[in-house]
Amino acid sequence: MNRNRLQKRSAPYIFTAPFFIWFSIFGLFPVIYAFYLSLHHQVGLVAERPFVGLQNYIDLVLDERFRHSLWNTTYYGLGSIFVILPAALILALILHSPSLRLKGVFRIAFFVPLLTSSVVVAVIFALVFDTRYGLLNNYIVEPLGFERISWLQDGSFVIPALVVMGVWKWTGVNSLYYLAGLQNASKDIEEAARIDGAGHWAVFRYVTFPQIQPVVLFTVILAIIGSYNLFAEPYLLLSNSGDRGLMAMVYLFNNAFSFAKFTYASAIGYILFFIILVLSVAQLRIFSVFRDD
Amino acid sequence: MKSQMTPSSSNNRATTALGAVEGGYEPIASSRDRKASLSKTLRSARSGALFGFLSIAAIITFVPFAYMLSSSFKRRDEIYSVPVTWIPSEIEPLNYVRLFEEIPFAREYLNSAVIAVIVVASVLFFSSLAGFAFAKYQFRFKNQMFLFVLATMMIPIQVQVVPLYLIVNSLGWLNTYQGVFVPQAMSAFGIFLMRQMMLSVPDEILDAARVDGASEVGLFRHVAIPMTRAGLLVLALLTALTSWNDYLWPVIVLRSEDMLTVPLGLAALINTYRVEYGMVLAGSTLAMLPVVALFIVFNRHFVAGLTSGAVKF
Known part of the structure; x- marks a missing residue:
């Protein structure tokens, strides 16, 4: 009995210990080590590593390619917040309408692109964006009466191309987030507002949207993190596009693993x-201001 | 957690059923009241338009896959031709044959599978173990420890990736399986998910088993695990999907041709066989095959798992 009680007291520590041990080696130590590294100078796997203080950070602020990659990442991030998320919200509102047939089928259909490996996405979209043979130019751009677009070479279309790809991959799952929010939203308040004579837009703006606001915040933060994580698609698709579509994660990868x-x-x-931290905290602040008014 | 995930799907079924009933009564209602009939027509026109819109969107979603599948059976000149032939003029598995003859594609498949299986087993075991502790025990610093686990999810890979590479390198693990799977062997999200699942295991059953002389490990193995199978399945699917599709970490660790995973092999193909795109497409199709198969069987679990974060938020 005594032995059992002792076991019960120590068990939770033993059960959680593996994670904390693993995390200190492969999670926490890298975070500290990265800071240490960022204050030193090393190229290649060499022994000497002189302390340089903030020199790397100063160099980065002056590094035009880095600033360009931040601008591209921000551009893509804005694209995903103002194109992908609204599209997902519209999709969710349609999927939420009670009279829709085959709702379950649609929900699952829009979800499928998320299952696709980034590498496969890049493989497919290399063909979709091809200037001469691509689906986009031949079936959408030209029939609408526009000139063919060099999606992956023309500097003004590289990031929009990535956003188009993002729409294809991420709209479905974001709409499912919103749908979950809509299903948890109170129907009674909406009904009451409607009886009081509020129109569709007013009900959405003042009743429905505030209720799904936490989910919107969640998706905006995910979109910001996602734009800073975007790697395989631009890395593979834009390998011949020079710096036109250089993303922050690709620049980091190239510095570390191509130039050591x-x-x-x-x-x-x-x-x-x-940057991610500041943007996420700013989001939380902005949204809580909205919630107050 | 279980109670949190099922409502979305069951809710949905209920509303669909309701819609069907409404539709069924439509003729009676419209014969009675002209005004009602007009609004009913308008409403059904609107839902028809929405249905059409969604159908087009769904087709656009699937066109890239159809393109990949059909072109994987085409010869080179037919892949690069306008207008696109959706059904190849000759369906032949040439690209698939070449994939296995010219590059070690079978070996890549095996590498991906081995890594995915180990990562899934490890993540499931350690997540459920820690999740069980956080859900079913009272202990000092429990809340602080759990908050710490949640906080670890906020650390972005950008900060960790370079030191991780240097660590794996100094362990001599570059170009090995363990170099890929050890840094991915546990998951804070997995602990969070399994804790939610384990909350539904009744304390009375655990205490009764203790009185019967079960050890704490025995409780975990014989009571907690069997009661949280649904959660384990969700976590297994998510982890397997992530591991199978992963590119960033494996491309840093794995070097030689016989160690590459499927995504790395495909990426290498893009560069070396830019003109032989049929092979790349055939490989992509085969890469998606196990994912699609699992998704067809377990689609509800996938959707529940990937949206569970938002519901909690």
């Missing part, structure tokens, strides 16, 4: 970490 500038890449990692 491990310390410089660590500083990039910390700057991206900081």
